[in-house]
Amino acid sequence: MSKQTVHVIDVESGNLQSLTNAIDYLGYNVELIKTASQLDKCQPERLILPGVGNYGHFVDNLFSRGFEPSIHKYIQSGKPIMGICVGLQAMFKGSVESPTSTGLNYLNMTLSKFNDTSKPVPEIGWNSIIPSDSLFYGLDPLKRYYFVHSFAAILKDKSVENDLIEQGWQIAKTKYGDETFIAAITKDNIFATQFHPEKSGVAGLTIIDNFLKQKKSVALPHYSDEEQKQLTNDYTNYGLTRRIIACLDVRTNDQGDLVVTKGDQYDVREKDGNKNDVRNLGKPVELAQRYYEQGADEVTFLNITSFRDCPLKDTPMLEVLRLAAKTVFVPLTVGGGIKDIIDVDGTKVPALEVASLYFRSGADKVSIGTDAVYAAENYYANGNKGDGSSPIETISKAYGAQAVVISVDPKRVYVNNPSDTKNKTFQSIFPDSQGRTWCWYQCTIKGGRESRDLGVWELIQACEALGAGEILLNCIDKDGSNSGYDLELIEQAKSAGKIPVIASSGAGKPTHFEEAFNETRADACLGAGMFHRGEYTVNDVKEYLLNHNFKVRMDRI
Numbered sequence: 072m073s074k075q076t077v078h079v080i081d082v083e084s085g086n087l088q089s090l091t092n093a094i095d096y097l098g099y100n101v102e103l104i105k106t107a108s109q110l111d112k113c114q115p116e117r118l119i120l121p122g123v124g125n126y127g128h129f130v131d132n133l134f135s136r137g138f139e140p141s142i143h144k145y146i147q148s149g150k151p152i153m154g155i156c157v158g159l160q161a162m163f164k165g166s167v168e169s170p171t172s173t174g175l176n177y178l179n180m181t182l183s184k185f186n187d188t189s190k191p192v193p194e195i196g197w198n199s200i201i202p203s204d205s206l207f208y209g210l211d212p213l214k215r216y217y218f219v220h221s222f223a224a225i226l227k228d229k230s231v232e233n234d235l236i237e238q239g240w241q242i243a244k245t246k247y248g249d250e251t252f253i254a255a256i257t258k259d260n261i262f263a264t265q266f267h268p269e270k271s272g273v274a275g276l277t278i279i280d281n282f283l284k285q286k287k288s289v290a291l292p293h294y295s296d297e298e299q300k301q302l303t304n305d306y307t308n309y310g311l312t313r314r315i316i317a318c319l320d321v322r323t324n325d326q327g328d329l330v331v332t333k334g335d336q337y338d339v340r341e342k343d344g345n346k347n348d349v350r351n352l353g354k355p356v357e358l359a360q361r362y363y364e365q366g367a368d369e370v371t372f373l374n375i376t377s378f379r380d381c382p383l384k385d386t387p388m389l390e391v392l393r394l395a396a397k398t399v400f401v402p403l404t405v406g407g408g409i410k411d412i413i414d415v416d417g418t419k420v421p422a423l424e425v426a427s428l429y430f431r432s433g434a435d436k437v438s439i440g441t442d443a444v445y446a447a448e449n450y451y452a453n454g455n456k457g458d459g460s461s462p463i464e465t466i467s468k469a470y471g472a473q474a475v476v477i478s479v480d481p482k483r484v485y486v487n488n489p490s491d492t493k494n495k496t497f498q499s500i501f502p503d504s505q506g507r508t509w510c511w512y513q514c515t516i517k518g519g520r521e522s523r524d525l526g527v528w529e530l531i532q533a534c535e536a537l538g539a540g541e542i543l544l545n546c547i548d549k550d551g552s553n554s555g556y557d558l559e560l561i562e563q564a565k566s567a568g569k570i571p572v573i574a575s576s577g578a579g580k581p582t583h584f585e586e587a588f589n590e591t592r593a594d595a596c597l598g599a600g601m602f603h604r605g606e607y608t609v610n611d612v613k614e615y616l617l618n619h620n621f622k623v624r625m626d627r628i
């Protein structure tokens with residue numbers, strides 16, 4: 072039997088690879104539609120309108136390509152359409168994000184920004200749907216879905232919701248901190264989700280599958296009382312589960328093979344006897360798949376050495392991303408070498424283009440290390456402002472802040488007095504060998520090889536202002552030690568800004584995750600060595616947390 076075709080509108084303003092992979096995985100053909108006339112001509116049976124990034128950028132692009140009348144015509148034909156993320160937002164009248172732009176106006180409501188004084192913004196993570204009588208397409212209040220957005224259809228008063236319901240809309244709501252917003256909506260042939268089903272594991276694939284099969288009312292799975300108790304959202308973490316991230320440090324070994332490695336304080340070579348090989352802990356795509364199956368909420372790939380003498384388009388990491396994204400349906404981050412580069416043929420390639428190659432291969436976020444430090448230094452030298460040219464600014468502008476992670480590689484430095492450094496100090500409860508308690512965290516570049524006169528606190532303030540959406544907070548002192556995270560570092564990073572912070576370096580057992588979530592405001596915890604060595608699975612960590620009253624995503628129950 073030949074496969075059915077699903078048409079996806081592509082205005083070239085984001086990563087469609089993940090969605091394409093998800094539809095393909097579900098057994099359909101995917102055809103991208105780049106022009107309105109193509110849409111008019113091909114008469115789709117199923118149409119998907121995905122969007123990421125800035126609202127205005129997306130809807131203006133849609134309108135300038137003449138899509139508006141064609142989409143209206145399609146919707147009038149009664150055939151099913153599904154909007155995703157900014158694709159849902161485009162169904163509304165407008166957004167405060169882009170006051171001069173207008174949407175498709177199926178819902179007479181303007182999107183607003185989350186209040187960031189009470190919670191991290193953007194919302195990044197796995198949230199749930201509030202139970203209600205009118206759930207649709209298999210939305211399950213005990214499952215979790217992946218959200219990443221700063222703007223939403225926030226239901227500020229009941230009358231807005233009542234109006235929409237009166238107009239025939241069914242609404243699925245989600246609560247993020249103190250605000251409730253529209254997570255999914257449907258009326259007749261229109262269906263749209265604010266979350267990314269293509270990045271929401273098995274739960275998300277089920278939603279896409281139900282839409283493609285047009286199964287609007289679906290019986291939900293049966294859960295035991297114990298499962299219900301464990302999986303019901305308790306809103307202790309703004310509504311988000313505790314995110315567990317598996318990280319793969321990838322490099323070529325001395326034989327030229329691409330391997331996952333793991334260092335001790337960034338030294339990735341074996342230390343036994345005469346052997347000084349790069350530690351080989353497995354193959355990147357295989358491990359990514361394994362961690363996805365174990366329940367990792369995200370997978371991060373860090374290219375920890377540049378692939379010398381290799382044209383950018385053939386960088387092995389692109390192939391790793393391409394392959395991993397075919398079967399791993401949670402967010403993928405890639406870092407290492409996201410900067411302006413000179414290709415082997417002498418061509419200058421801007422960081423935005425390097426990042427675009429990764430996004431087109433299936434990455435959802437890029438992580439910037441060395442170049443973020445340079446950008447922060449320039450920000451301060453420039454009177455606390457960017458000049459628009461840093462990779463953080465260019466990538467964030469094109470793909471949205473949520474797509475830009477800053478990877479920080481700090482070392483703790485003790486001083487006699489806070490006045491000994493221009494960087495922000497704090498008093499540690501762990502004195503150094505000289506009894507000093509004042510310290511700061513110094514940023515390094517090039518994988519810890521060079522230290523700079525810039526603190527983590529200062530780095531985060533600058534990068535957030537430049538448009539970064541998240542911090543991946545490593546710690547050279549703790550890296551590979553299995554002794555737990557540097558909790559003081561996490562708190563200092565959290566105090567520097569509003570964007571989410573991923574704690575990294577030092578995880579050795581499940582209690583370390585519990586410690587970080589209990590004693591700091593970490594938004595996510597990342598582990599590497601303990602998973603690669605097989606000491607614990609991601610699921611072990613999640614079950615432990617679940618049994619200690621933390622909400623985590625359990626996709627396979």
Ligand code: 1PR
Nearest residue numbers: 337375407408439440441478518550551576577598599600
């Ligand atoms: O500077 O933009 O090219 O990015 C380089 C990236 O490579 C940075 O994100 C930097 O952190 C990373 N990197 C560079 N050298 C190393 C190394 O190990 N020699 N890895 C390296 C850093 C950090 C985590 C690590 C955690 C958890 N790795 O990914 O896996 O520390 O480990 P653990 O749980 O086993 O303790 P650019």
